[in-house]
Amino acid sequence: MSVQPAVRAEGEKPATREMFYAEALGDALRLEMRRDPNVLVFGEDIAQHGGAFGVTKGLLDEFGPKRIRNTPISEIGIVGAAVGAALTGLRPVVELMYVDFAGLAMDQVVNQAAQNRFMFGGQARVPMVLRTQGGSGRGNAAQHSKSLEAWFAHVAGLKLVMPATPADAKGLLASAIRDDNPVIFLEHKLLYRTKGDVPVGEHLLPLGTADVKRQGRDLTIVTWSREVVFALEAADNLAAEGIEAEVLDLRTLVPLDKETILASIRKTHRALVVHEAIKRAGYGAEIVSLIVEEAFDRAAKELAS
Amino acid sequence: MSALDRATALELYRVMRTIRQFEARAVQLFGENKIWGTIHSYAGQEGVAVGVCAHLRDDDWITSTHRGHGHCIAKGADVGRMFAELLGRETGYCRGRGGSMHIADTSKGNLGANGIVGGGIPIATGAALTATYTGSDRVAVSFFGDGGANQGTLHESMNLAAIWKLPVLFVCENNQYAETNPVKDAFAVEDISLRAAGYGMPGVRVNGQDVRETYRVAADAVARARSGLGPTFIVAETYRYEGHYYGDPQVYRTKDEIEDWRAKRDPLVIARTWLTTDRLASEADLARVDREVDAEIEKGVAFAEAGEPASPIRLPEDVYAG
Numbered sequence: 001m002s003v004q005p006a007v008r009a010e011g012e013k014p015a016t017r018e019m020f021y022a023e024a025l026g027d028a029l030r031l032e033m034r035r036d037p038n039v040l041v042f043g044e045d046i047a048q049h050g051g052a053f054g055v056t057k058g059l060l061d062e063f064g065p066k067r068i069r070n071t072p073i074s075e076i077g078i079v080g081a082a083v084g085a086a087l088t089g090l091r092p093v094v095e096l097m098y099v100d101f102a103g104l105a106m107d108q109v110v111n112q113a114a115q116n117r118f119m120f121g122g123q124a125r126v127p128m129v130l131r132t133q134g135g136s137g138r139g140n141a142a143q144h145s146k147s148l149e150a151w152f153a154h155v156a157g158l159k160l161v162m163p164a165t166p167a168d169a170k171g172l173l174a175s176a177i178r179d180d181n182p183v184i185f186l187e188h189k190l191l192y193r194t195k196g197d198v199p200v201g202e203h204l205l206p207l208g209t210a211d212v213k214r215q216g217r218d219l220t221i222v223t224w225s226r227e228v229v230f231a232l233e234a235a236d237n238l239a240a241e242g243i244e245a246e247v248l249d250l251r252t253l254v255p256l257d258k259e260t261i262l263a264s265i266r267k268t269h270r271a272l273v274v275h276e277a278i279k280r281a282g283y284g285a286e287i288v289s290l291i292v293e294e295a296f297d298r299a300a301k302e303l304a305s
Numbered sequence: 306m307s308a309l310d311r312a313t314a315l316e317l318y319r320v321m322r323t324i325r326q327f328e329a330r331a332v333q334l335f336g337e338n339k340i341w342g343t344i345h346s347y348a349g350q351e352g353v354a355v356g357v358c359a360h361l362r363d364d365d366w367i368t369s370t371h372r373g374h375g376h377c378i379a380k381g382a383d384v385g386r387m388f389a390e391l392l393g394r395e396t397g398y399c400r401g402r403g404g405s406m407h408i409a410d411t412s413k414g415n416l417g418a419n420g421i422v423g424g425g426i427p428i429a430t431g432a433a434l435t436a437t438y439t440g441s442d443r444v445a446v447s448f449f450g451d452g453g454a455n456q457g458t459l460h461e462s463m464n465l466a467a468i469w470k471l472p473v474l475f476v477c478e479n480n481q482y483a484e485t486n487p488v489k490d491a492f493a494v495e496d497i498s499l500r501a502a503g504y505g506m507p508g509v510r511v512n513g514q515d516v517r518e519t520y521r522v523a524a525d526a527v528a529r530a531r532s533g534l535g536p537t538f539i540v541a542e543t544y545r546y547e548g549h550y551y552g553d554p555q556v557y558r559t560k561d562e563i564e565d566w567r568a569k570r571d572p573l574v575i576a577r578t579w580l581t582t583d584r585l586a587s588e589a590d591l592a593r594v595d596r597e598v599d600a601e602i603e604k605g606v607a608f609a610e611a612g613e614p615a616s617p618i619r620l621p622e623d624v625y626a627g
């Protein structure tokens with residue numbers, strides 16, 4: 001999998017502005033739509049209303065109804081239309097209001113978007129982004145609160161992004177739109193109103209690079225999406241007790257930045273994996289298995305065998 | 306509609322005959338254990354794909370089904386590369402990765418057969434969105450069966466295409482069965498095309514066994530789509546001669562029924578009859594076309610058999626675009 005280069009040289013400080021996470025996503029959409037006329041956005045209530053969480057607010061005014069389209073409530077129809085549009089040269093960004101509705105669209109994601117390239121012997125590209133949001137904590141009950149990243153992570157052919165901060169949300173969405181593969185972009189409903197400094201103008205973060213959100217020597221906390229917020233809080237509390245936790249935000253689950261995880265654990269020798277999803281068969285288990293396979297000391301391996 | 310000219314008429318026959326021979330040869334190769342996976346024969350339904358695709362340009366798109374060889378040939382595919390795909394060769398359309406049920410030929414706008422019943426319908430709708438979005442007069446056609454017509458994808462896509470006035474033809478090939486399930490057990494109406502009214506688009510029921518009829522109906526629908534007037538729903542009544550798949554015991558229908566369709570409603574026999582009675586072709590012309598088609602098919606099989614077996618899959622680059 002290719003990783004797109006970051007545009008800015010290391011060390012150079014970009015101009016930033018404080019933005020909400022939702023605003024930062026909208027900023028990425030706006031800039032990518034200005035840059036590439038083949039980018040269009042569609043989904044339920046995303047035009048005048050700006051989407052259930054306000055991400056697409058204002059885009060209709062700038063880009064008009066050809067490029068910002070409301071759709072009927074037809075999840076498989078619209079996701080499939082995005083697949084067809086992507087196969088034929090556009091770069092659609094399709095919004096599903098809740099990840100819990102993905103079940104209705106899953107065939108187009110799993111059997112079509114993800115597999116076209118392989119099964120057509122490389123003849124096809126499916127450059128589409130499926131944006132949606134998940135997570136609990138807003139009292140929305142079980143049909144509007146799930147964390148379903150493991151469903152998508154299990155499917156070969158998809159990339160999977162789950163940003164935790166406004167700056168990451170912007171940089172990763174821009175890269176997702178430019179990527180030639182179907183990218184599942186999972187936002188968190190309780191991050192939309194969080195604020196952070198976001199680079200102004202073009203901001204690209206490569207898919208497949210984790211970010212050390214806090215340095216530490218005693219423990220590595222591997223996490224993603226909203227759990228990053230809690231992990232940082234926990235790390236502050238631990239610091240008061242003299243324990244320095246490193247907080248590693250995966251940002252992209254597929255492709256996975258194994259090297260950053262392994263490097264951190266080789267340093268701290270302790271790992272804690274935290275995610276919001278159901279534990280059984282969750283993506284966290286994948287991280288634990290990676291650690292067991294690749295980060296155990298040789299001595300530990302010999303003992304175990 | 307004006308009468309078919311000689312060249313067009315003979316070409317329609319040639320393509321139908323190519324499909325028929327392709328399927329005959331594919332069944333033979335399957336019997337020789339040379340084909341991986343499974344095959345679904347299009348024999349008997351040739352009038353549908355050929356009458357519709359005759360109006361399409363190379364830059365128009367189709368989506369096809371598990372029973373996709375006919376659509377693929379009608380859209381201009383090379384039979385050698387198709388056989389190579391069936392035989393799992395590197396020289397096949399999908400480098401042997403897809404096989405019969407997944408042949409795609411994007412250079413001719415064929416966005417693929419599909420192993421998922423109804424799976425291609427929204428994809429054709431999305432291609433039609435590209436056509437309008439880019440301001441072109443390209444069109445998309447989605448072929449699907451009577452079984453596919455009962456997938457939710459058709460409902461969602463017909464509605465989306467109608468409200469967005471997308472240049473797409475929804476072509477239902479009612480071959481009377483979905484696997485073993487007869488249409489009378491799957492629809493409460495006899496005329497499936499009635500559904501179109503509920504979406505605000507024209508619905509046409511056509512005799513799929515007479516290529517002149519499918520050609521005429523598709524001409525109108527394609528012209529409508531190209532001029533920005535939106536989608537059309539076409540239901541072609543047709544019949545498949547072979548079992549659902551190679552080796553199907555076919556307990557759900559009688560030999561008499563199959564013989565009746567073959568004897569009275571065969572698309573090739575019907576075409577030969579009007580071609581000669583309307584003096585568009587002589588028996589000698591037809592015999593020449595048949596010989597040319599047979600030669601093309603044999604050349605295709607030879608090409609396929611000479612191809613290298615599919616190379617080992619490379620990961621991740623065969624799955625992910627770089």
Ligand SMILES: Cc1ncc(C[n+]2csc(CCOP(=O)(O)OP(=O)(O)O)c2C)c(N)n1
Nearest residue numbers: 372420421422450451452453480482483484
């Ligand atoms: C979603 C889905 N359900 C079921 C199947 C199994 N299956 C394959 S073909 C078929 C029958 C399809 O009937 P129809 O659409 O009428 O096409 P035909 O085979 O008659 O050409 C079925 C049930 C499948 N491949 N995909």
Ligand SMILES: [Mg+2]
Nearest residue numbers: 450451482483
């Ligand atoms: Mg059928």
